[in-house]
Amino acid sequence: MNQSTAPLPHGVDPAWLPSFALRPLGSRRIRIAGSGPLVDTVRGEVAAAVAEHGGVLVDSQEPVDLDLICGNGGTEAFTVTREDRTTTVHANGGPGLLYGFHHVVRRGEAAFDGTWTERVAPRQAIRMLDHWDNVDVHPVMGQVERGYAGGSLFYDNGVVRADLGRVAAYARLLASIGINRVGLNNVNVHRTEARLLTDLLPDVVRLAAVFRPQGIKVCLSVSFAAPVTLGGLATADPLDPEVRDWWARTTADVYAAIPDFAGYVVKADSEGQPGPFGYGRDHADGANALARALKPFGGTVFWRAFVYNHRQDWRDRTTDRARAAHDHFAPLDGRFDDNVVVQVKAGPIDFQTREPVSPVIAAMPSTRLAVELQVTQEYTGHQKHVCHLVPLWREMLSFRPWGEEEGTVADIAAGRASGPAGGVVAVSNAGDDPFWTGHPLAQANLYGFGRLAWDDRLTSAEVLDEWIGLTFADPDVRGPLHRLVDDSWRTYEKYTAPLGVGFMVRPGGHYGPDVDGYEYSPWGTYHFADRDGVGVDRTRATGTGFTGQFPPPWRNLYESPETCPDELLLFFHHVPYGHVLHSGTTVVQHIYDTHFDGREEVVRMAATWAELEGRVPASTFRRVTELLGEQLRSATEWRDQVNTYFHRKSGVPDARGRRIY
Ligand code: GCW
Incomplete structure (x- = not known):
C-alpha cells in the first residue's frame, strides 16, 4: 500500500472520505488502464476500496462496472459516460483520472445508474x-x-x-x-x-x-x-x-x-x-x-x-x-x-x-x-x-x-x-x-x-x-444540518459588526467583541461612531474617494446611500442613527434587531444540533455541542456589548423595549 492510501492515524476523523463513502465504488468490478504516478495513486485507492468493500480490480477484457481509462497527457479534465451498465471515466492524463475517480466517489450510487455523459473540467487552472x-x-x-x-x-x-x-x-x-x-x-x-x-x-x-x-x-x-x-x-x-x-x-x-x-x-x-x-x-x-x-x-x-x-x-x-x-x-x-x-x-x-x-x-x-x-x-x-x-x-x-x-x-x-x-x-x-x-x-x-x-x-x-x-452516513441528518449550517454566515454577521462596518473585534487575537478596540489604533480600521451616527465616508463627494476606484455601475451605486446595498452601507457611508435603510428600519434599530435575532438564531442552532444525537458519530456530537455552548456565550457577549455601545452613544431606545445594559 502506498503512503497516499495508508490508513489514518488512530483517532483522526476521516472527514469527507469515510469508509462508507467509498462503498458504492469499492463494492464493484473495476478496471484501470494507463500508467504513471497519478494512475498508481488511483490504483492504490481502488485496491484499498475493493479490499474493504468486496469488489474486484480486474485487468482482463471482461465486463466491469467502472472502467477508468487514462491517456498520457497532463490535463485535469475528464469525461464520465454511463451506458450498457458500465461507468467509464476517460481522462487524457493522470490528474484527470484522479479527479474523475473522486467525482465517481462523490456521485456515490448514482454514478452506477442510468445512461448519461458528463464532461467535467475545472473552471480555474490554479x-x-x-x-x-x-x-x-x-x-x-x-x-x-x-x-x-x-x-x-x-x-x-x-x-x-x-x-x-x-x-x-x-x-x-x-x-x-x-x-x-x-x-x-x-x-x-x-x-x-x-x-x-x-x-x-x-x-x-x-x-x-x-x-x-x-x-x-x-x-x-x-x-x-x-x-x-x-x-x-x-x-x-x-x-x-x-x-x-x-x-x-x-x-x-x-x-x-x-x-x-x-x-x-x-x-x-x-x-x-x-x-x-x-x-x-x-x-x-x-x-x-x-x-x-x-x-x-x-x-x-x-x-x-x-x-x-x-x-x-x-x-x-x-x-x-x-x-x-x-x-x-x-x-x-x-x-x-x-x-x-x-x-x-x-x-x-x-x-x-x-x-x-x-x-x-x-x-x-x-x-x-x-x-x-x-x-x-x-x-x-x-x-x-x-x-x-x-x-x-x-x-x-x-x-x-x-x-x-x-x-x-x-x-x-x-x-x-x-x-x-x-x-x-x-x-x-x-x-x-x-x-x-x-x-x-x-x-x-x-x-x-x-x-x-x-x-x-x-x-x-x-x-x-x-x-x-x-x-455522514445517516440520510436523516441532511435536513437538520442544512437548517443549522446554510445561513450561519448571515447569523454570524447579525450578532457581530453591523452593515459592513467591520472589525469591532478584540485587537490582536480578533475573537470576541471590542467595539472601540481598533478605533484609536494605527491599523486603519475605524468605524467613527459618535453621538449622531456611524460609518466610514468613502464617497468621492465628501469622503476618501474609494468609491471612485470601482468602474460603473458600482462607483455610482456605492456613492449614494440611496443606492448602496444595506449590508455595505457603513462601509461606504457615515450616516445618522435615524437613517432609514431599504429594509424600512433605521440604522440603530437594525443594529438592535439583528443583534437580538442573531443571538436567538444561535439558540435555535443548538436545538437543531441536539436533534442529531445518535445520528452522527459520538465524538463529533460532543465536540459540536461543546462549541455551540461557546458560540452562544460569545454571541450573547457580542449582542450585549454592541447594543449597549450604540444605545449609550445614540441615546435611542430600542423600539421593542428589550433589555439593553
Ligand atoms: O488579516 C491579517 C492577519 C495577519 C496576516 C495578514 C496577511 C499572515 O491578521 O495575521 O498575516 O492578514 O494576510 O498577510
Missing part, C-alpha cells in the same frame, strides 16, 4: 491553499498564524515532522476536492522559515514528495530580503545584478531538488515584511526579479497585493486602508511578467464578515490576478462558531464588477473576462486537531472552498449537500 504555518513556534502567533485547529500538520516545534502520515492523508483530502497547489509556510517569513529556501530545502523535498502523488505542487513563501539575510549580500534591490544572480542560483538549486516546484509566494512591504519600497523600487520591479529566476523552470510568483500603511495615525482622515491595494497596484497594470500572479484579497480591507469586492480585481486587465479568500476563521469565529463561508465566497466570486452584462470575479481569475488567468487561493483552516479543522462543521468550509475553486457555478447549498452526503 486552485491553491496557502498555509500560514511556522516551522518554529512564533512567540505571538504560535505554530500556525491564525490557526484554530491545533498545531501545524507539517511542522512541530522547529522541525518538519518525522512522520508525514497525516500530511499524506491531508493531501488526499485536498486532491479529492481538486486542490492542485499548496503554499507550505507563512507569508510572514520569519528567520527559520526563510531557510526553507536554502539549507532546509531537504525538508521541502520531503513535503513535496507527499503532495506529488495527489497531483499537488508546492510553493514556498520567501522573504524579499533573502539575498541579504541568507545570501550575505549588501542589498536586496531587485534591479541589482548580484541580487538577480542570487535569486537565479538559489532558484536553480530549488528546481534541481524539486523539478515540479510551483513557485514563490511573496508578502512584500506589508505589515513589516521587507519589499522593493526599501530600495526605491515598485512592486512590478520586485515581482519581476523573482519571476525571471523562476521563468526557466516554469515557476510562478504569487505576489500579494495586501500592501497598506499599518502605522497610520487615527487622526488622519485622508488615508484610507481600503484604497491602498488599488493605489499601489492598478498603476502597475501591464508591467508584470507573464509568470507573475498578483494575489488580491477578495475584499479591500481584510477578510471581514462583509466587505465589497476589491476594486483591484477589475482594474488590472493586463495582469494575471488570483483572488485570495480566507478559509481559516480569523474574523469569523475562530472555528469555535459555526460560520459557513461558502455563501460569502460564492457571492464574491459571482460579483460582476462591470455590471450585469459583463464577467464575474471568478471569470476574471480564470482568464475568461478581461486579461489572463490567475486562479483562486485561500488560507487553509486545517491543523493537527483530530477533526482537522477544530470545529467539525468547519470541514465544510475547506471542502466548499475546493469545490467552488473547481466550479464557481455550484450553489452553496449544493456544495454543502455533497459534503453532508459524503461525511
Whole structure:
C-alpha cells in the first residue's frame, strides 16, 4: 500500500472520505488502464476500496462496472459516460483520472445508474491553499498564524515532522476536492522559515514528495530580503545584478531538488515584511526579479497585493486602508511578467464578515490576478462558531464588477473576462486537531472552498449537500444540518459588526467583541461612531474617494446611500442613527434587531444540533455541542456589548423595549 492510501492515524476523523463513502465504488468490478504516478495513486485507492468493500480490480477484457481509462497527457479534465451498465471515466492524463475517480466517489450510487455523459473540467487552472504555518513556534502567533485547529500538520516545534502520515492523508483530502497547489509556510517569513529556501530545502523535498502523488505542487513563501539575510549580500534591490544572480542560483538549486516546484509566494512591504519600497523600487520591479529566476523552470510568483500603511495615525482622515491595494497596484497594470500572479484579497480591507469586492480585481486587465479568500476563521469565529463561508465566497466570486452584462470575479481569475488567468487561493483552516479543522462543521468550509475553486457555478447549498452526503452516513441528518449550517454566515454577521462596518473585534487575537478596540489604533480600521451616527465616508463627494476606484455601475451605486446595498452601507457611508435603510428600519434599530435575532438564531442552532444525537458519530456530537455552548456565550457577549455601545452613544431606545445594559 502506498503512503497516499495508508490508513489514518488512530483517532483522526476521516472527514469527507469515510469508509462508507467509498462503498458504492469499492463494492464493484473495476478496471484501470494507463500508467504513471497519478494512475498508481488511483490504483492504490481502488485496491484499498475493493479490499474493504468486496469488489474486484480486474485487468482482463471482461465486463466491469467502472472502467477508468487514462491517456498520457497532463490535463485535469475528464469525461464520465454511463451506458450498457458500465461507468467509464476517460481522462487524457493522470490528474484527470484522479479527479474523475473522486467525482465517481462523490456521485456515490448514482454514478452506477442510468445512461448519461458528463464532461467535467475545472473552471480555474490554479486552485491553491496557502498555509500560514511556522516551522518554529512564533512567540505571538504560535505554530500556525491564525490557526484554530491545533498545531501545524507539517511542522512541530522547529522541525518538519518525522512522520508525514497525516500530511499524506491531508493531501488526499485536498486532491479529492481538486486542490492542485499548496503554499507550505507563512507569508510572514520569519528567520527559520526563510531557510526553507536554502539549507532546509531537504525538508521541502520531503513535503513535496507527499503532495506529488495527489497531483499537488508546492510553493514556498520567501522573504524579499533573502539575498541579504541568507545570501550575505549588501542589498536586496531587485534591479541589482548580484541580487538577480542570487535569486537565479538559489532558484536553480530549488528546481534541481524539486523539478515540479510551483513557485514563490511573496508578502512584500506589508505589515513589516521587507519589499522593493526599501530600495526605491515598485512592486512590478520586485515581482519581476523573482519571476525571471523562476521563468526557466516554469515557476510562478504569487505576489500579494495586501500592501497598506499599518502605522497610520487615527487622526488622519485622508488615508484610507481600503484604497491602498488599488493605489499601489492598478498603476502597475501591464508591467508584470507573464509568470507573475498578483494575489488580491477578495475584499479591500481584510477578510471581514462583509466587505465589497476589491476594486483591484477589475482594474488590472493586463495582469494575471488570483483572488485570495480566507478559509481559516480569523474574523469569523475562530472555528469555535459555526460560520459557513461558502455563501460569502460564492457571492464574491459571482460579483460582476462591470455590471450585469459583463464577467464575474471568478471569470476574471480564470482568464475568461478581461486579461489572463490567475486562479483562486485561500488560507487553509486545517491543523493537527483530530477533526482537522477544530470545529467539525468547519470541514465544510475547506471542502466548499475546493469545490467552488473547481466550479464557481455550484450553489452553496449544493456544495454543502455533497459534503453532508459524503461525511455522514445517516440520510436523516441532511435536513437538520442544512437548517443549522446554510445561513450561519448571515447569523454570524447579525450578532457581530453591523452593515459592513467591520472589525469591532478584540485587537490582536480578533475573537470576541471590542467595539472601540481598533478605533484609536494605527491599523486603519475605524468605524467613527459618535453621538449622531456611524460609518466610514468613502464617497468621492465628501469622503476618501474609494468609491471612485470601482468602474460603473458600482462607483455610482456605492456613492449614494440611496443606492448602496444595506449590508455595505457603513462601509461606504457615515450616516445618522435615524437613517432609514431599504429594509424600512433605521440604522440603530437594525443594529438592535439583528443583534437580538442573531443571538436567538444561535439558540435555535443548538436545538437543531441536539436533534442529531445518535445520528452522527459520538465524538463529533460532543465536540459540536461543546462549541455551540461557546458560540452562544460569545454571541450573547457580542449582542450585549454592541447594543449597549450604540444605545449609550445614540441615546435611542430600542423600539421593542428589550433589555439593553
Ligand atoms: O488579516 C491579517 C492577519 C495577519 C496576516 C495578514 C496577511 C499572515 O491578521 O495575521 O498575516 O492578514 O494576510 O498577510
